[in-house]
Amino acid sequence: MSNPVLTAIADRRSIRAYKGEQLTQEQLDTILKAARESPSARNIQPWHFTVVQKPDILKEVNEEAHKNIGSPDIPPDIFYAAPTVVFVSCNAEDRWGRLDCGIAVQTIALTAHSLGLGSVILGLPDAAFTGPRKDHFNQLLKFPAGYSFAVAIAIGVPAGTKEAHPQEPDRITFI
Numbered sequence: 001m002s003n004p005v006l007t008a009i010a011d012r013r014s015i016r017a018y019k020g021e022q023l024t025q026e027q028l029d030t031i032l033k034a035a036r037e038s039p040s041a042r043n044i045q046p047w048h049f050t051v052v053q054k055p056d057i058l059k060e061v062n063e064e065a066h067k068n069i070g071s072p073d074i075p076p077d078i079f080y081a082a083p084t085v086v087f088v089s090c091n092a093e094d095r096w097g098r099l100d101c102g103i104a105v106q107t108i109a110l111t112a113h114s115l116g117l118g119s120v121i122l123g124l125p126d127a128a129f130t131g132p133r134k135d136h137f138n139q140l141l142k143f144p145a146g147y148s149f150a151v152a153i154a155i156g157v158p159a160g161t162k163e164a165h166p167q168e169p170d171r172i173t174f175i
């Protein structure tokens, strides 16, 4: 069976190399509209999207994440030089907030893919927002009061692709 939604789901990949060009305003608007069309528990929409296209800010978050993680195993640039990164923060009090933000970020990933863009969902930036300078970084990214980092997503024109991830065989039970 095939249709455009199934094709987008099957063909999306985490993209970790980008061309220099920026997203168009129309692409960005389309992505943010789709993100806000995502479902959320009780329709609370407990998310906030901070769009960052300033390399200086991404550099600062990257350096802080490196400092706080302190492991050589993470990539030198956790944003892979993507021209746009959307930070999704969530209402920390909301019972389903982080799950809702996860759904929204997948909507962004699929929408970006449908527009011919690449993306990668990012958890690593979390280290900048939970470390000793978390207040500074929450303010730098303009998270609303009471909101905290949930997840981020780097978006850009892909400079390469990869194989689909192999599916673990025993993750379904029929009863």
Ligand SMILES: Cc1cc2nc3c(=O)[nH]c(=O)nc-3n(C[C@H](O)[C@H](O)[C@H](O)COP(=O)(O)O)c2cc1C
Binding pocket: 012, 013, 014, 015, 016, 120, 121, 122, 123, 124, 125, 151, 164, 165
């Ligand atoms: C919640 C979440 C956090 C992730 N964090 C990172 C990250 O910080 N850096 C990264 O390169 N990839 C990250 N990924 C991407 C995964 O590594 C990727 O989805 C997985 O390897 C499967 O590959 P695929 O997306 O190409 O199918 C994250 C994915 C999810 C869903």
